[in-house]
Amino acid sequence: MxxxxxxxxxxxxxxxxxxxxTAFMLLLCLTGLPLIFHHEIGHLLGTEVEAPAMPAGTPAVSLDRVLEVARAQYPQRIVQFASQEEDSSDVWFVTMTPTPAPTDDFQQVAVDARTGAVLPAPPLHQGFMWVxxxxxxxxxxxxxxxxxxxxxxxxxxxxxxxxxxxxxxxxxxxxxxxxxxxxxxxxxxxxxxxxxxxxxxxxxxxxxxxxxxxxWAELLQQRWQSTELAALLGGYREQPLIAQADRASAQRALEAALAHAPGTHVSFIAFPGTTFSSPRHLTFYLRGNDPLTSRLPQPVLVDAGTAQVTAAARLPWYLIALQVSRPLHFGDxxxxxxxxxxxxxxxxxxxxxxxxxxxxxxxxxxxxxxxxxxxxxxxxxx
Incomplete structure (x- = not known):
């Protein structure tokens, strides 16, 4: 007692x-309420990128074609990242920047994964849900x-x-x-x-x-990049950036990564020279298909010149905890x-x-x- x-x-x-x-917790509760339903609200407001309905089993275009379409929209920029949503593989989101270095100056191109058509995308950094x-x-x-x-x-x-x-x-x-x-x-x-x-x-x-x-997400990711990822990349970090003309097919690289980790699908791709890759690699972050593994991306490094898998890694415990906590926070x-x-x-x-x-x-x-x-x-x- x-x-x-x-x-x-x-x-x-x-x-x-x-x-x-209390004041900040009230703010977080009030702003968190619409974020729980961000997909549903985005659909109602028309701020979600949605691919047109097509028959099940419609074949996808190659990743090379997707990248070609994205580059045509911004010829002066390079592809930094490409990603797909967790619950749909119908759309590729391609991030275009002036250089591979981290920057806030980016444009995003949404490309239909089945047809290669550019999809209308709402402007970034504005709107109710962004606020x-x-x-x-x-x-x-x-x-x-x-x-x-x-x-x-x-x-x-x-x-x-x-x-x-x-x-x-x-x-x-x-x-x-x-x-x-x-x-x-x-x-x-x-x-x-x-x-x-x-x-x-x-x-x-x-x-x-x-x-x-x-x-702490950004700090944890930076720690991973400077320790485990740096060790995985080894001397590749010091190599010059591989030129676009010297790169093998991105589709072949994707297929090599998926073959290395059967039963997974691509979630995120970091292109050569960017934050989550090396000057020589395409780094594919693959997810499993069950409720747990779908939250745990597995990095697979593929040589951008040969389309051969160089290495693969498992996330450290602290990034696993981070990835599992994110959907739990919003009830996903x-x-x-x-x-x-x-x-x-x-x-x-x-x-x-x-x-x-x-x-x-x-x-x-x-x-x-x-x-x-x-x-x-x-x-x-x-």
Missing amino acids: LSARAIRIWSALHTWSSLVC MDKLHVDLFAGQPGKLFLGVMGLLLLVSIVSGVVLYAPFMRKLAFGEVRHDKSRRVRWLDLHNLLGIVTLAWLLVVGATGVLNT YGGLPMKILWAALDLVSIVVLGSGLYLWLVRRRAPAGLPDAGVATPGSAA
């Missing part, structure tokens, strides 16, 4: 960790914004843990989940806040922890039913956060010496 002094310490920890992070994503990911502040939100996420976890510690002594004289309707409005809100906080406890822990991990594992559940829990969490802030403000305005009704719990600011 906690002593009175211990309860005061835990209460102060809960109160101030909650107060610091929601930027606010949710980095507050329009880049990597510093991500790390700041990561700190807020850690404070949320502190708030949740301290709230759980305080819940048991607070509920000693009450039935579990009881809401005292015969008491004042503040007491009713306190009981409801505690009840909803306990109900959403596991979800808040999962979303909070995965959110914190996602704020179980289709629409899980998204609806995630949205409902998100709405409940907004009530928990808002009620915690309300309880703290009411308590601050209360006359000195007025007995306290209790302590608010998970993820709040009471």
Whole structure:
């Protein structure tokens, strides 16, 4: 049983960790709500690239043809990356930049994988969903914004843990989940806040922890590039960039990569000289076809001059954790039913956060010496 002094310490920890992070957690809950349904909203708003319906089994054009079409749109640029969405292979997204070096100056070309036709694509970096994503990911502040939100996420976890510690002594004289309707409005809100906080406890822990991990994504990827990927590429890093005229067929390279890892499909391709490859290689990031392996890209390096596989690697544990956490954060594992559940829990969490802030403000305005009704719990600011 906690002593009175211990309860005061835990209460102060809960109160101030909650107060610091509440405004940002409310922002993340509000912006995260539409992001749960980003595909569905994009379809309604017409901001998703959608290939026309075609009979099942329609053959795809070669990757070489796709790249040729993309280069024709921006002849002065080079292909830096090419990718396909996880749930569809009907569209290639080709990223065109002035040089292979990292840059924000890029254009994206969407090419129908069955016909080789250029598909209409909405402008990048604008629109409602883009604003929601930027606010949710980095507050329009880049990597510093991500790390700041990561700190807020850690404070949320502190708030949740301290709230759980305080819940048991607070509920000693009450039935579990009881809401005292015969008491004042503040007491009713306190009981409801505690009840909803306990109900959403596991979800808040999962979303909070995965959110914190996602704020470290860029740093984790940079570590992988400078360690495991650098070791895999070895001396290839020092070689000159292979000229376009000296490269073998990209389709042959793709087929070699898929043959090396049967039962996979391509998710992302890094072209020679770019961040996730070497000056000599096409690096294919392949995904499996079951719910777990579809989240874990396997890098396969193919020599761009010979179309022969040079090496393959497995992701380190920290990138596996990152890749698994991303869909869990937005409820992408179980289709629409899980998204609806995630949205409902998100709405409940907004009530928990808002009620915690309300309880703290009411308590601050209360006359000195007025007995306290209790302590608010998970993820709040009471």
